[in-house]
Amino acid sequence: MTTTTPMLARRGMLAAGATLFATGLFATPRRGLGQSAAPSGPYTLPPLPYAANALEPHIDAATMELHHGKHHAAYVNNLNTALKDHGQLAAMPLEQLLTKIGEAPESVRTALRNNGGGHANHAMFWQIMGGKGGSPSGELAQAIDRDLGGLDKMKSDFNGMGGRVFGSGWVFVTVDQGGKLALASRPNQDTPVMEGQRVLMGNDVWEHAYYLKYNNRRPEYLAAWWNVVDWAKVGERYAAAKAGTLKI
Amino acid sequence: MAFSLPPLPYDASALAASGMCQETLELHHGKHHNAYVTALNGLVESKGLSGKSLEQIVAEAGKAGADGLPVLNQAGQHWNHILFWQVMKPNGGGDSLPGKIGAKIDEDFGGLAQFKEAFKQAGVTQFGSGWAWLVMDQSGKLKVTKTPNGANPVSTGEGTPILGADVWEHAYYLDFRNVRPNYLDNFLNKLVNWEKVEELMLNGGLKSGQTA
Ligand SMILES: [Fe+2]
Ligand SMILES: [Fe+2]
Ligand SMILES: [Fe+2]
Numbered sequence: 203m204t205t206t207t208p209m210l211a212r213r214g215m216l217a218a219g220a221t222l223f224a225t226g227l228f229a230t231p232r233r234g235l236g237q238s239a240a241p242s243g244p245y246t247l248p249p250l251p252y253a254a255n256a257l258e259p260h261i262d263a264a265t266m267e268l269h270h271g272k273h274h275a276a277y278v279n280n281l282n283t284a285l286k287d288h289g290q291l292a293a294m295p296l297e298q299l300l301t302k303i304g305e306a307p308e309s310v311r312t313a314l315r316n317n318g319g320g321h322a323n324h325a326m327f328w329q330i331m332g333g334k335g336g337s338p339s340g341e342l343a344q345a346i347d348r349d350l351g352g353l354d355k356m357k358s359d360f361n362g363m364g365g366r367v368f369g370s371g372w373v374f375v376t377v378d379q380g381g382k383l384a385l386a387s388r389p390n391q392d393t394p395v396m397e398g399q400r401v402l403m404g405n406d407v408w409e410h411a412y413y414l415k416y417n418n419r420r421p422e423y424l425a426a427w428w429n430v431v432d433w434a435k436v437g438e439r440y441a442a443a444k445a446g447t448l449k450i
Numbered sequence: 451m452a453f454s455l456p457p458l459p460y461d462a463s464a465l466a467a468s469g470m471c472q473e474t475l476e477l478h479h480g481k482h483h484n485a486y487v488t489a490l491n492g493l494v495e496s497k498g499l500s501g502k503s504l505e506q507i508v509a510e511a512g513k514a515g516a517d518g519l520p521v522l523n524q525a526g527q528h529w530n531h532i533l534f535w536q537v538m539k540p541n542g543g544g545d546s547l548p549g550k551i552g553a554k555i556d557e558d559f560g561g562l563a564q565f566k567e568a569f570k571q572a573g574v575t576q577f578g579s580g581w582a583w584l585v586m587d588q589s590g591k592l593k594v595t596k597t598p599n600g601a602n603p604v605s606t607g608e609g610t611p612i613l614g615a616d617v618w619e620h621a622y623y624l625d626f627r628n629v630r631p632n633y634l635d636n637f638l639n640k641l642v643n644w645e646k647v648e649e650l651m652l653n654g655g656l657k658s659g660q661t662a
Contacts, residue, residue, distance in 0.1 A: 268627055268628055272627070272628040273628055276628075312577075316577050368519075368523045368599055368600070369578055369579035369580070369598065369599040369600075369618070370578035370579045370619075371578075389578065390577055390578040391577075391578075408578070408619065409579075409618065409619035409620050409623060410619050410623060410628060413619060413620060413623040413624070414623065414624070417477050417481070417620075418477055418481040418482055418485070418620065
């Protein structure tokens with residue numbers, strides 16, 4: 203174990219990084235280089251923050267490459283296409299756009315919901331993986347004990363909820379600005395961000411997330427997924443949520 | 451009576467040369483379809499389904515809206531997969547259809563190519579999990595439609611399905627990865643059992659013979 207001082211310093215650095223990450227990289231339109239040529243627009247595919255094989259053996263490299271390079275990329279491209287003739291919507295930060303879908307022109311409403319949600323969900327997803335599992339610490343650990351009955355109960359309830367999503371969807375932990383946590387699931391690419399909430403973390407239970415390795419065995423995937431969670435990143439998101447700077 | 455998993459009407463390896471590999475069929479039939487059957491049997495008593503036909507259960511669950519979803523998910527998927535296995539065959543598809551279904555498709559869609567395009571579009575645009583369908587509506591006209599998850603045109607009241615393509619990712623991920631349009635092209639061009647589709651059209655659709 204290290205002494206207290208370096209841990210605090212490290213925590214401070216992480217929190218600063220979290221704010222940048224949560225407010226800048228994914229949420230703000232018009233920045234970064236697109237990885238795919240077509241069609242240009244405000245959103246770009248964020249690079250995977252680790253190698254595609256970094257989550258082996260729990261999530262295989264082929265799945266990661268397809269999931270990021272094909273599925274997520276398609277959501278980004280389709281989102282840009284939907285925004286092409288809607289400059290006002292295109293200028294909004296994603297977390298705001300997601301709460302305005304009902305007010306968008308009917309012709310693009312479904313595309314914004316599916317692809318805006320798909321972009322937000324996957325951007326969050328890559329960010330909170332890349333770790334080695336284990337357990338959260340500090341305030342986040344306390345919040346999990348307080349609101350979700352402890353880490354073991356949280357995992358088992360989260361996995362149960364993910365297992366019960368019929369068809370495609372996501373299971374989430376939401377966080378409010380007071381730091382209170384709750385479990386939620388949504389179909390397809392919907393997200394609690396669409397209702398103005400904030401997502402602390404979430405797991406993709408679309409079959410594309412696990413079919414190559416786990417086939418029909420979603421519960422096995424859900425159980426194994428905890429081994430790749432980066433709790434430090436989740437902790438940064440928790441701090442950002444409480445600071446009001448967590449976006450998507 | 452209980453619901454049961456009907457055997458595949460061909461060997462699990464029989465469609466491999468037509469773009470659907472043995473592993474896909476073994477998982478899809480033996481794991482996915484089987485899980486729907488097991489789950490549905492588990493609902494018979496608590497949901498008061500005893501004595502009802504599968505078709506009746508699907509239609510009633512559809513009418514019940516959100517309240518009917520737990521039953522529709524399993525019953526719909528059981529029915530959908532029974533149809534799905536029947537409307538495929540080795541070396542299916544092709545461009546020369548049996549006379550009556552061919553003529554009806556020409557009449558109602560303006561040609562086979564137009565039908566294929568409409569069917570493929572329905573499958574590609576069904577976001578998330580679901581099905582693309584060729585149905586006969588109440589007036590006897592053929593139409594293309596799509597439904598999410600376990601729903602089908604029986605549960606939505608859109609008509610009598612005579613052809614269905616599963617567009618859940620489990621149906622195509624091992625063979626086509628993320629490229630659903632290629633799976634649908636392959637389904638239409640190499641897998642459809644048009645003799646069976648014609649028979650379903652002439653006989654008023656699938657009678658599963660399954661009862662709770
Ligand atoms: Fe996806
Ligand atoms: Fe995904
Ligand atoms: Fe299926």
